[in-house]
Structure formats: structure tokens, C-alpha cells
Amino acid sequence: MIKDLYTPLTEDIVSQLKVGDVVTITGNIYTGRDAVLPKIVNAAEEGTLNDLGIDLQGAVIFHTAVSPAGVGPTSSNKVEIECTFEPLSRHGVKMHLGKGAISKETVKALAEQNAVFAIIPPVTALLGSQTVEQEIVAFPELGMEAFNRLKVVKYQAIIAAAKGASIYD
Amino acid sequence: MTIQDKVADCLVRAGSTFREDQKEAYRKAIADEPNVQSCWVMQQVLDNAIVAEERRSPLCDDTGIPHLFLEVGPKRMVTGELLEQIKEGVALGLRQLPGRPMAIKGDDYARIDQSGGLNEDSGALSPSPILIKSVEEDVLRLTVLMLGGGPAIRGITQRVFHKHSVDVVIDEIVNRAIPAVSQLGCSPCVLAVGIGRSQFEATSMMMEAMAKGNFNEQSDFEKRITNKVNEANIGPLGLGGKHSVLATFTKIGPQRASGVRIVALRPCCCFEPRRASVEL
DSSP, rough: OOEEESSSHHHHHTTTTTTTTEEEEEEEEOOOOOTEEEEEEHHHHTHHHHHHHHHOOEEEOOOOBBTTTOOOOTTTSSSHHHHHHHHHHHHHHHEEEESSOOHHHHHHHHHTTTTTTEEEEOOOOHHHHTTEEEEEEEEEGGGSSSSHHHHHHHHEEEEEETTEEETTT | OHHHHHHHHHHHHHOOOHHHHHHHHHHHHHHHHOEEEEHHHHHHHHHHHHHHHHHHHOOOOOOOOOEEEEEEEOOOOHHHHHHHHHHHHHHHHHHHHHHOOOOOOOOHHHHHHTTTEEEEEGGGGOOOOOOOOOOOSSEEEEEEEEEHHHHHHHHHEEEEEOTTHHHHHHHHHHHHHHHHHHHHOOOOOEEEEESSSSSSHHHHHHHHHHOOTTTTOOOHHHHHHHHHHTTTTOOOOGSSOSSSSSEEEEOOOOOOSSEEEEEEEEETTTTTEEEEEEOO
């Protein structure tokens, strides 16, 4: 059975998710990858997210560029991406959305913050048909790697890490 | 229709369309796959292909680097002017698809370390050198292949000491393919294999395999590789299951009188080989 999720995600909803659940995601989500996510972590640690117009409470962050070709997950286990799971979860992110196996340490860190990692297939055309709005929120100088907000309808994903367990175990 | 328009349309089809044998391979795999999560992944890939074809939009946001395979019949002519028209068609097609802007600006050093930035024009991405082959058919046929970055990272071109045994070569290909497919992530794959006398020839054979391979026409050699890799239970997106690899496309060229075979292996991602052909 597919679970329908709406952003921002609540603590209660996230606590009910388990590895292997297929979910749909509807609402506003953020996008970022190697270039911008460490900058978002810095802003979160310095307390300047509000200045950038970013609210991470209950947020979903999709590891993708946003180019004229569309969106699609990059590997979440790239060092500059995976190292942001723990601090961004600590600052309110509830779902990291990407692809690839992540380390046991990251799986544990997610569990400690009641956050999850979900895998989204690289289905750019389908995702394009389910994306109704997009705008650059911060760091526009990074071009397609800027921090974007997307408004999405029923993106499908599978929970790959939750409660200390991983789909790759 | 001009040569440029024909090439542009061909490139857009390559980047946005599954061939019928490719769709059928997915349908069969979905019907045969007991792992529910893996079925879900493959259904998403197939649904994506249907939407991409309808919208003539990219199958994947890594739209790939254009690679060109030109077949030339006995009475057909290739001129420098034709090759330039093909290049212009590629640029036009990249803008129409649209391709992800991926052309790196600058001199040799700047292109290596990417310090010169990206060209925002999708059409600025230059295609790879054209591979030209003479054929008996009376045709001038261009195949456009769009090759993504993930498979390029995981591809391997290396010698195999064959010990006068086909089994040794197959086993080595399988041993290289399993970690490559596992690390690629975007499976189920198609394994593209070229075997030749040099790195250049093996890679050329691999390109031809990608340009001509058919999911419904699998040789014994190809089936053996596919079946052995699938025993590893990697599955779509690494989630486990019977279908890590949907097919293997192989081209075996002339071989050297020696104990060495050069094998080029590319774990093509779940959308590849993204290709289309047009007669010019």
C-alpha cells in the first residue's frame, strides 16, 4: 500500500515510516546537491536560514540539480551530500531524498533525529509531469546547483533508511 | 527536411524514447520479478518512458553526451560538409530536447578542473568523434546515442588473459560487471561489451553493440553474461531481485594472435542505450 505524505512532515508521520514503504510526496520540497548543501548547513549552524527565506522544519530535501532538462536524483553518498544528513536533520529536515546506499553512521544519525532517507527513481519525465512550480530560493550564482523550492504532486519514493535500519542491510 | 533537422529530430528521439523491444523487456521483467519493490522501480522507469515519449522530453536529467555512429553504403558519400551539417543538427537537437547544459568552458586546464564554468547553451555540448562503418546495405544511416555520466564512471576497458577459453573471458566480464552494476545505482542495466585487439577497437565494438543491440535477439554469449550477473541479486536501484541486468549487447571483433583480449565494458543505466537512427 502506498502512503501519501504532505509537506511539511510532522514528527508523528515520520515516526510511522519504515524501510520498504512506498510513499507519495506532495507539497513544497527543497532541492540541493554537492555545491549548495554545505552552504545550507553553514547557514543553519550560523542561524541565518531566515535571512535566506528557508524553513527546514519538516522539510524534504531532494538531491538534484534543477536544469532545463528537469530533475533527477544524484548519488546521495557523495561526501559533500551525505555529510549534510546529520546537521540538516538536526535543524528540522525530515526526509533526504536521493539514491544510493548510505553509511551505517548516517543511518544511525537519521534515527536519532527521527528523520528518514528515501530513494526516488531517476524518472525525470515523470517528475517533470508532477512538478507544478519551481523557484530559486538561495545561492542563484550556482546556476542549476542553486537551492530551489519545488511544488510537487505525488512524487513516488521508497523509504530506504528509517529507525536505524536500511534497505541495503 | 534538412540534414540538420533530421539529426535534431533523431537526437530528441534518442533522449526521450524507449524502443519497442526495450519496453517489452521491461514488461517481461516486471511480470517475472517476485520482489515487489523492484517491480515498483521498473514500473516507474516504464511509466517515465511513456511520459517522456508523449512530451518529447528527457528520460533522465543527465541527458548525456551525444555519440554518433554512421553507417555508409557502397555508393554513398560522406563529405566534410555532411559532417558539419550533422554537428549542426546535434546542436539543434540538444536545444530542442533540451539537453542539460554541460559544456565546460575554457582552455585545457580549465576544462579539466572545471574552473572556467559551464556554458548555459545546451547546444554548446560538442558530440564525440563520429564512428563511421561501411555496410553492404545501400544506406547512409546515422545513429545518435546519448551516453550518461554514471555508466561512464563505472565502465572498464581492460585486457583479459583468455587462456584459450571463452569461459575465462565470460567469467572475467561477469566479475567486472557485478561491482559496476552494484555501484551504478540506476539499474536495471544493459551491459554493453566490445572485444577487440586494442582499447580503441574494443571501445568501437562496444559502441557498435550499443548502436545495434536488440533485447529480443540475445546470443548464447550474451545470455550467459546476463544470467550470471543476475545471480548476484543486485536488483533495480540495488533493492534486490532477479533483474539487475535486462540484456547484454556484445560485439566481438577481429582478435589478435596472442593470449590477450581487450574487453570494453559499460554498465548502461536503466534508460540506456538511449539511441535513435535516421537515414540521411
